[in-house]
Amino acid sequence: MADVYSLPKLRYGYAELAPYVSELQLTIHHQKHHQAYVSGANSIFERMEKARKEGADYDAKSTLKELSFNVGGHVLHSLFWDNMAPSGQGGGSPGGRLGDAIDKEFGGIERFKKEFAKAAATVEGSGWAALAVEKASGKLLIMQIEKHNTNLYPNSSILLVLDVFEHAYYIDYKNDRAKFIDAVWSIVNWDEAARRLG
Numbered sequence: 001m002a003d004v005y006s007l008p009k010l011r012y013g014y015a016e017l018a019p020y021v022s023e024l025q026l027t028i029h030h031q032k033h034h035q036a037y038v039s040g041a042n043s044i045f046e047r048m049e050k051a052r053k054e055g056a057d058y059d060a061k062s063t064l065k066e067l068s069f070n071v072g073g074h075v076l077h078s079l080f081w082d083n084m085a086p087s088g089q090g091g092g093s094p095g096g097r098l099g100d101a102i103d104k105e106f107g108g109i110e111r112f113k114k115e116f117a118k119a120a121a122t123v124e125g126s127g128w129a130a131l132a133v134e135k136a137s138g139k140l141l142i143m144q145i146e147k148h149n150t151n152l153y154p155n156s157s158i159l160l161v162l163d164v165f166e167h168a169y170y171i172d173y174k175n176d177r178a179k180f181i182d183a184v185w186s187i188v189n190w191d192e193a194a195r196r197l198g
């Protein structure tokens with residue numbers, strides 16, 4: 001069976017997010033951690049296909065839980081890489097429709113950043129903070145995702161996501177998650193987030 005997923009190429013070089021994310025941190029994060037979710041999901045798809053061909057069972061509860069974790073890991077990392085920009089090209093504030101939507105929902109960019117950073121800082125264990133738009137209402141929502149797959153809102157599109165697994169920052173920031181969160185604002189790619197809002 002052909003692989004369903006493959007590790008996406010980054011839009012920038014491994015050294016281009018420095019000093020906010022170092023070349024070594026980004027390289028390991030992308031090539032080892034993200035790759036593990038790609039491989040994990042592909043191998044579960046393979047196992048399921050094999051079971052179907054053979055008319056055999058698979059353990060639904062454990063398999064689907066593992067699949068959710070790995071698919072979530074792959075999809076979130078793919079979004080994360082693209083919503084960062086090389087040093088000097090990111091940061092600032094969003095304009096256009098996204099800027100207006102953030103002002104309307106949160107009362108301004110500074111208030112949004114404060115709420116988002118708090119969500120990221122307080123993820124229990126490993127996870128993510130995300131800004132999403134719930135499609136039925138068009139409302140912007142902050143998600144606090146545990147692992148890669150808990151506390152997501154259904155039918156919502158992610159505009160911006162921040163990885164706060166320790167593997168995202170341990171080389172550069174040791175255990176200082178707050179310092180990492182603060183640094184990432186300097187390399188946020190708001191144009192990509194705005195493009196996702198449409």
Ligand code: MN
Nearest residue numbers: 033163165168
């Ligand atoms: Mn990660």
